[in-house]
Amino acid sequence: MKPDFFTRLIPAGLAALIMAACTQISDTPLQQQAAAQASQNANTSMVKTTSPDGRIELTLGSDGGQPFYAISRDGEDIVARSKLGLRFARGLDLDRGLSLTRSTETRKDETWEQPWGEKRFVRDHHKEIAATFTADDDSGRTYTLRARVFDTGVGFRYEVPDTGPRILIDEITEFSITPDGMSWWTPAGEFNRYEYIYETTPVRDIYRVHTPYTVKLDKADGPYIAIHEAALVNYAGMWLDQRRAGVLEAELAPRHDGSKVHVEGAFNTPWRVIQIADTAAGLINGSDIYLNLNEPNKLGDTSYFKPGKYIGIWWGMHINTMTWGSGPKHGATTENTKRYMDFAAENGFDGVLVEGWNIGWDGDWFNNGELFRFAEPYPDFDIKAITDYGREIGVQLIGHHETSANIANYEAQLEDAFQLYKDMGVKAVKTGYVADASDLVIHDADGIRRYAWHDGQERVVHDIKVLERAHVYGIAVNAHEPIKDTGLRRTYPNAVSREGVRGMEFNAWGSPPNPVEHQAIIPFTRMLSGPADYTPGIFNLMPNGPDNENRVQTTLAKQLALYVTLYSPLQMAADLPENYEANPEPFQFIRDVPADWENSIALMGEVGDYLVQARQERGSRDWYIGAVTDEDARTLAVPLGFLDAGTTYRAEIYRDGDDADWETNPYPVTIETRAVTAEDELILPLARGGGAAVRFVAESGSN
Numbered sequence: 001m002k003p004d005f006f007t008r009l010i011p012a013g014l015a016a017l018i019m020a021a022c023t024q025i026s027d028t029p030l031q032q033q034a035a036a037q038a039s040q041n042a043n044t045s046m047v048k049t050t051s052p053d054g055r056i057e058l059t060l061g062s063d064g065g066q067p068f069y070a071i072s073r074d075g076e077d078i079v080a081r082s083k084l085g086l087r088f089a090r091g092l093d094l095d096r097g098l099s100l101t102r103s104t105e106t107r108k109d110e111t112w113e114q115p116w117g118e119k120r121f122v123r124d125h126h127k128e129i130a131a132t133f134t135a136d137d138d139s140g141r142t143y144t145l146r147a148r149v150f151d152t153g154v155g156f157r158y159e160v161p162d163t164g165p166r167i168l169i170d171e172i173t174e175f176s177i178t179p180d181g182m183s184w185w186t187p188a189g190e191f192n193r194y195e196y197i198y199e200t201t202p203v204r205d206i207y208r209v210h211t212p213y214t215v216k217l218d219k220a221d222g223p224y225i226a227i228h229e230a231a232l233v234n235y236a237g238m239w240l241d242q243r244r245a246g247v248l249e250a251e252l253a254p255r256h257d258g259s260k261v262h263v264e265g266a267f268n269t270p271w272r273v274i275q276i277a278d279t280a281a282g283l284i285n286g287s288d289i290y291l292n293l294n295e296p297n298k299l300g301d302t303s304y305f306k307p308g309k310y311i312g313i314w315w316g317m318h319i320n321t322m323t324w325g326s327g328p329k330h331g332a333t334t335e336n337t338k339r340y341m342d343f344a345a346e347n348g349f350d351g352v353l354v355e356g357w358n359i360g361w362d363g364d365w366f367n368n369g370e371l372f373r374f375a376e377p378y379p380d381f382d383i384k385a386i387t388d389y390g391r392e393i394g395v396q397l398i399g400h401h402e403t404s405a406n407i408a409n410y411e412a413q414l415e416d417a418f419q420l421y422k423d424m425g426v427k428a429v430k431t432g433y434v435a436d437a438s439d440l441v442i443h444d445a446d447g448i449r450r451y452a453w454h455d456g457q458e459r460v461v462h463d464i465k466v467l468e469r470a471h472v473y474g475i476a477v478n479a480h481e482p483i484k485d486t487g488l489r490r491t492y493p494n495a496v497s498r499e500g501v502r503g504m505e506f507n508a509w510g511s512p513p514n515p516v517e518h519q520a521i522i523p524f525t526r527m528l529s530g531p532a533d534y535t536p537g538i539f540n541l542m543p544n545g546p547d548n549e550n551r552v553q554t555t556l557a558k559q560l561a562l563y564v565t566l567y568s569p570l571q572m573a574a575d576l577p578e579n580y581e582a583n584p585e586p587f588q589f590i591r592d593v594p595a596d597w598e599n600s601i602a603l604m605g606e607v608g609d610y611l612v613q614a615r616q617e618r619g620s621r622d623w624y625i626g627a628v629t630d631e632d633a634r635t636l637a638v639p640l641g642f643l644d645a646g647t648t649y650r651a652e653i654y655r656d657g658d659d660a661d662w663e664t665n666p667y668p669v670t671i672e673t674r675a676v677t678a679e680d681e682l683i684l685p686l687a688r689g690g691g692a693a694v695r696f697v698a699e700s701g702s703n
């Protein structure tokens with residue numbers, strides 16, 4: 001049986017045919033439409049539209065002056081009637097006393113190309129409705145709610161006309177989830193930003209969560225939904241608060257003074273998005289909705305960034321064999337960097353990340369972000385000699401700017417910082433904002449030091465400033481302690497990767513380390529939003545010794561699988577070179593796997609249990625599979641129908657050895673090679689906490 005995603009695949013031959021259709025369906029004063037529809041009561045006016053396939057229906061309306069929306073699928077509620085609205089300091093609120101006065105419907109079917117990504121071509125197929133709400137009084141209050149309904153979900157945003165400078169104090173958008181459902185979430189508004197272990201609870205048991213927030217509804221056909229946002233620009237990040245049971249409300253991360261968003265004139269909110277899918281894998285396959293809701297590339301040519309793999313002077317600091325700061329164990333030395341560059345060149349890596357190279361790390365760097373100097377290397381780091389050497393052997397230095405979330409200090413040095421890297425030929429920089437979530441240091445309009453939230457408006461504005469300035473210097477950005485991804489990489493293609501997840505580093509020092517099911521949850525939650533610099537590929541799974549709680553809770557084969565299940569266009573091989581040199585056979589998969597894809601298909605999975613992800617290398621006929629499981633061993637039968645018909649592939653299979661087990665015997669990897677075609681099924685036995693990685697090399701047949 002072929003999974004449902006086949007119907008949504010765009011044949012490669014068709015890809016060149018970019019279809020665009022934008023048809024106005026109606027532009028009718030609402031009174032007429034409302035009259036034609038059976039409104040529920042005299043004070044209610046409504047408009048409805050459906051997804052292109054007709055399954056999802058969106059209703060917009062106003063009831064007794066209160067704007068609302070509702071979403072159903074196949075005639076059943078997904079989001080029951082939910083309030084819309086914005087509230088401002090000093091009134092002129094946009095939540096009550098508003099009637100739906102006009103609506104316009106259009107549709108679009110267009111396919112666009114990504115410069116790099118999980119897939120080359122993205123189809124944007126939706127119906128759009130723009131509904132205008134107007135005050136019943138003479139205040140002049142009005143806004144347009146623009147909603148787009150895709151086969152994979154719904155996005156809507158508020159478009160508010162210019163009424164001068166205003167302070168938004170509350171967004172009251174609700175998401176009324178019916179019925180209850182099991183959900184996977186991390187807490188929002190807590191100190192550690194997005195770096196939490198996922199909780200699994202009914203919706204009714206959450207308090208305040210981050211997005212993407214994933215729910216399997218309690219229905220016979222169990223549709224899956226995920227609530228998130230797209231195009232977070234000049235606004236505050238959205239958290240979800242549970243108010244009445246089952247009713248979640250948008251809660252905006254505060255600015256330093258406790259207000260939410262300052263606007264100067266006309267503004268649009270980010271898109272509020274509800275993804276809907278029949279299966280958990282369908283959420284992954286439908287997650288390009290966030291890209292579609294973002295504006296096209298506005299930077300222009302970003303070809304200075306090439307997706308690739310990198311190693312780093314990094315893990316050594318996390319396992320305490322090296323230091324960021326100066327001294328006898330300083331990692332960022334000229335000699336050490338050249339050694340890493342040699343290893344990178346020998347094994348086909350594109351770059352070497354070096355942390356701890358610049359002044360500011362000595363002492364309590366976590367709390368002294370103002371000491372960082374972004375254009376002043378430590379004396380034992382000869383950046384010119386290093387980058388000259390890298391150029392000779394074809395390896396780039398990947399830059400690093402740890403700010404300790406002192407964005408005032410960073411912004412003051414931004415031009416000098418990027419100029420130095422540009423002069424040295426650096427094309428990508430990892431940024432870092434380590435600090436408690438409420439401790440982002442800014443300077444207010446009077447130059448006074450203030451503390452803001454890491455995902456509030458001040459940070460949102462800062463991040464885009466960094467992307468825009470980095471672009472001027474031909475530099476791509478991989479942010480750690482970032483704001484969650486909202487698809488902005490479409491508009492800013494130098495926003496290449498980010499953390500925003502409890503990544504590998506927690507296995508070195510976190511208490512507890514990432515649990516066994518972690519990598520079977522994040523593809524269905526965090527990763528819906530976009531690439532993650534999770535930093536896979538740890539081969540010494542017990543770097544602190546076998547008795548230490550802090551260890552990597554996977555098998556070695558599962559580490560290989562992560563290169564396919566966790567997408568990043570800058571993909572790290574996180575371990576020390578010596579641990580790869582000691583394990584050349586499994587390391588071969590990391591050498592082979594690409595970081596840029598023609599197409600990606602989640603084949604099967606359940607949140608928190610397992611996932612099989614397939615990806616085709618960009619510009620190639622070769623495919624890769626990554627399969628991961630949780631604490632249960634399982635054997636998966638994977639149909640290979642995604643391969644080109646009529647072609648024989650050499651499948652290079654890296655799977656858990658027969659008695660592998662993450663806890664007791666994590667290292668055995670069985671490597672075997674088979675000839676397969678699209679007609680075959682691959683049987684993958686996965687150990688407890690295990691995984692499998694497969695490379696399919698096209699050998700013969702049609703192309």
Ligand code: NOJ
Binds near residue numbers: 355402432434499
């Ligand atoms: C936290 C980042 O996630 C990690 O990768 C980095 O090494 C440290 N901050 C220091 O910048």
Ligand code: CA
Binds near residue numbers: 480
């Ligand atoms: Ca981190």
